[in-house]
Amino acid sequence: MPNTLPTLETPAAIIDVARMQRNIQRMQQRMDCLGVRLRPHVKTSKCLPVIEAQIAAGAQGVTVSTLKEAEHCFAAGISDILYAVAMAPGKLPQALTLKRQGCELSIITDSVAGARAIVAFGQEQGEALDVWIEVDCDGHRSGIKYDDDALIEVAQVLHEGGMRLAGVMTHAGSSYELNTAEALQRLAEQERYQCVAAAERIRAAGLPCPQVSIGSTPTALSAIDLQGVTEVRAGVYVFFDLVMQNVGVCQADELALSVLTTVIGHQLEKGWIITDSGWMAMSRDRGTQRQQQDFAYGQVCTEDGQWIDGALLQSANQEHGIVTLQTAGGDLTALFPIGSRLRILPNHACATGAQFPHYHALDADGETQIWSRLHGW
């Protein structure tokens, strides 16, 4: 007999497969219209059936945040993989093993020292590694500014050292802090412009730079023109979450990941409903704390997914969540009796998903199946 929501033990991570498929279609169609490849970032789901749905819809290759994700994807037949975290020299042997098995693994760097470490290793091993240079388009994290002299120096070190200079890539991570279409469009154009300009500087120096890779879910869904860009990377769009809703790039009915939870108690004088969805289930991510609407640890919905207006997972201990309602009234023990179930939409799908060994994929018929996900490095 197939599983359904009422048969699942809680807490459980639920994927609404119909919503997920719509999210995948929406992003893929957008990229198709803009004339660029989509290389989804699989760090959000770390889950093969999700990744396979993205590829079935037209994605070309994947982006990973760990070499374990790369190994997992390659074992499933996905060969074109970009490991989008600056390469630690100590991880080069693991990357080389993948390459020697036939994986088209690309690595990235954003410094002369990093490039020299890659060259030294590649030469020692007699291998031309595929390397992208990370560009910093918004100052939020890693990368070289597009107009920095170091950009050309890194390109020269890699090229002259015999590595394959595959392209430039950037990530406008500061897009998570915005919440208007105008600001997002401006940042999307800044991301595009600076990454394309970096590629043009490298090419003007007589060096190869075939690929220009940009992306974040908010900028990917806001860009009007992607001239000069060859591919876009985006991750969280596959599930969306409350942070993305606050940014303004999705609607409530597009949130595909939720946590199924059971009511285990009440503190009536405080108006508290106690659940078994603590931070071990939701994660400690409070990504909406500084946004226009703070959802605390998550938006509370009925078991079948309807928002309960003003109901928030207000606080969380390890295995206890505390739900509060904006408008009091009614007998909480009758409305939300012990043993009844709720679903909580998370702030940040990447963080909440990571708390679970597997998802329960809920299809349109109400049946669920287990989709396992990666844990660790």
Next chain:
Amino acid sequence: MPNTLPTLETPAAIIDVARMQRNIQRMQQRMDCLGVRLRPHVKTSKCLPVIEAQIAAGAQGVTVSTLKEAEHCFAAGISDILYAVAMAPGKLPQALTLKRQGCELSIITDSVAGARAIVAFGQEQGEALDVWIEVDCDGHRSGIKYDDDALIEVAQVLHEGGMRLAGVMTHAGSSYELNTAEALQRLAEQERYQCVAAAERIRAAGLPCPQVSIGSTPTALSAIDLQGVTEVRAGVYVFFDLVMQNVGVCQADELALSVLTTVIGHQLEKGWIITDSGWMAMSRDRGTQRQQQDFAYGQVCTEDGQWIDGALLQSANQEHGIVTLQTAGGDLTALFPIGSRLRILPNHACATGAQFPHYHALDADGETQIWSRLHGW
């Protein structure tokens, strides 16, 4: 050849075994002197070698936060187990399976409705389940106030329904918000007094209440007298962390859990050192944010564990951490070159440990071995 810190891939969760053993001894000796049993909460480590070290030192039974932990401990020969989260009716069959295998599993409730659900299930199955009543001693979460009429009502429902009323238990979770010895002693006495008073009320009503269980790491380490208490539960003391240091119940050299990380880049004009310890490794826990000293995402140490004063993991993305130094000066790329390693002490050991499939237990000789831990429910 045995593994050592330099051979480990990063990020990695490191247990300093000598510190852990000292922490275990410290708590056990304290409980022995106070004349109570110690029933450690294994939700912190979720790791059998850690639990076995606690039992070898004198702990009697364990506390768990999930039935998966209970199953894991029972399979390892630990039979006396208290599941310290109010029982969801849907989890009763799983608990009964354990009991029928010979596990002395106790469950808890804090409501008439919860008690009735347990009685109904127990009667249907012809089983007298061992049930403790949760007492709310500080208003921070679940439980019945010791002087609430519902306390006796719940005890009556359980007893008259044929369940075994094993005792009362409470957890002074608000101790995490304190930071003076006086306030901690006061709360420890409040925790003791109210739980003992609850037991006495139940006994005065002619009902059995053999056990009185209290505990949190801060109150356990602050209590002066535990008259009337039969056992203490505490968890995070086994590793301690920056939150506990701010509370004032441990010193820097008692923190036994850290995350080994590799430097992967720099943003020199900002004074940033980029590492591979993002929130996926550290967790999103920001438990020190509202304490006297905010450690951001963690205190940065050298690879061999020496604090680098003023060095914090200032921010974190999924697989990127940004380290900043309080005092600038010196060439960061020379002081912390790409490929060099650091160790980060976490805010909250329970949350950081949960991000890893296993720990690396580092012994006094510098050798490490893998200790696996539980993930999920």
